[in-house]
Amino acid sequence: MTHLSVPSFWRLNKAKYGLVGAKCAGCGKLMFPPRTVCPGCGGSKFEPAALADSGQILTWTVIHAAPEGFDAPYAVALVRLEDGVVVPGQVVGDLTNLGIGATVRAVFRRLNENKDGLLLYGFKFVLSA
Amino acid sequence: MTDVAVVGVGQTKFGELWERSLRQLGTEAFNAALTDAGIDRNAIQALYVGNMAAGYMSSQEHLAALFADHCGLAPKPAVRCEAACASGSLALRQAWLSIKAGVYDVVAVLGAEKMTDVTSSAAITGLMAAGDAEWEGAIGLTFAGLYALMARAHMHAFGTTREQMALVSVNNHKNGVKNPYAQFKKEISVEDVLNAGMIAEPLGLLDCSPLTDGAACVILASDRVAKRFERPAWILGSGQGSASLSLAERASLVEMPSTKAAAADVWKQTGWSNKNVDVLEVHDCFSINEIVALEDLGFCAKGDGGKFVERGAIKLSGEIPTNTAGGLKAIGHPVGASGVRQVIDICRQLRGDAPNQLSGVKRGLCLNVGGVGGTAIVTALGVERQ
Secondary structure, three states: OOOOOHHHHHOOHHHHHHOEEEEEOOOOOEEOOOOOOOOOOOOOOEEEEEOOOEEEEEEEEEEOOOOOOOOOOEEEEEEEEOOOOEEEEEEEOOOOOOOOOOEEEEEEEEEEEOOOOOEEEEEEEEEOO | OOOEEEEEEEEOOOEOOOOOOHHHHHHHHHHHHHHHHOOOHHHOOEEEEEOOOHHHHHOOOOHHHHHHHHOOOOOOOEEEEOEOEOHHHHHHHHHHHHHHOOOOOEEEEEEEEOOOOOOHHHHHHHHHHHOOOOOOHHHOOOHHHHHHHHHHHHHHHHOOOHHHHHHHHHHHHHHHOOOOOOOOOOOOOHHHHHHOOEEEOOEEHHHEOOEOEEEEEEEEEEHHHHOOOOOOEEEEEEEEEEOOOOOOOOOOOOOOHHHHHHHHHHHHHHOOOHHHOOEEEOOOOEHHHHHHHHHHOOOOOOOOHHHHHHOOOOOOOOOOOEOOOOHHHHHOEOOOOHHHHHHHHHHHHHHOOOOOOOOOOOEEEEEEEEOOOOEEEEEEEEOOOO
């Protein structure tokens, strides 16, 4: 699997656990994941910004040939959140209505286990009823 | 600045080469290129190596010195270049720049990758290091998955069909039949592609290039040296573009801004447009990417790639014969070698000794893509200097 060590995952905790991005103090651009240089204006001052927890599926796939550490099949989508930021995530639960334009909301879930046996948590999406 | 030409080409067979190691593959391709050029290894002043994942796949880094030593070039300098699946073209471009800059007259460019020493699922994991590890790899995305996300977006936006994507693989397999170096020398049908098992929906096994071992090498020379050769293929332009590794951070899911930037630079350097290209090599790592590439290079309008393929434009008899030796799909895709192999197949068309030789080929173009377009490199080659 793509191996994220304990400290490398710990550094991402805020963003992964709370779906927290960054807002550029210079131009107001909202981004996820957070960066240290704004791709919009080149600024380097940011405020943490909790992102909207629902949005629409822009595109999706179901992965059948999985990397190490994941059990296929599972669905992955790019979701445009209500505040306009696009994030990738697995889609879980009832997938009957999985499709482009479907409304989803972010949920806190276990992602997988790293090589050191650490359970990694973060957000996934479920389809809204 | 001096002009630069390819004066020697060589490659190994591409495939599952269990009996040969990374260093054996690399030196075999290097020796083949030397023989083709008809020069002594002492004439080579520096070596540029393209490789993506030897650390992951073979527990071997420090490839520049390794190959300098095993090719008999030490103590001359060597450089390893990495840009995922565009590593080969990146090495070629750096070598081209070194001659342009007047530092060297003769250099070798060696692309090599050994992918079958690890399991398929380990290879899928290793290749995913070309994406964003923290945000894409960490949620179980794969490279087939990233291109599947693009394919679905393209189908939704433009009505592109699975059949149109399948025709890309069908054409590449047909072209690969006569290529002695190809991993698969077997024709396939649209039904074969549609009925193959799913890898990442909507991409099936036969929409995907395989895991491959192989190496490819070219010898580059300045005009002072190259004019002594019988059939130099001149590198008339080289452009490179970058974009975010992650797909989610792109403004569009149906195009590669890196390809557009690289192509724009090459059109500026050469004064060409797509109308001047006789033969084309594009990066068909997944069928959808050949369609996206044809659009981004301007051979058809954005969104028309599927229809362009459907009306036979990419066939040997079509308006822009594409991947005439079989592409990544049929020849195989040893990721660090593919960019160099593409240039070799254009050189063969320019010299007149290609497996599916076209008539009157004067100008060729290659597009080599790293990741899902984080890097794109376009190289223009011609029989004549401009």
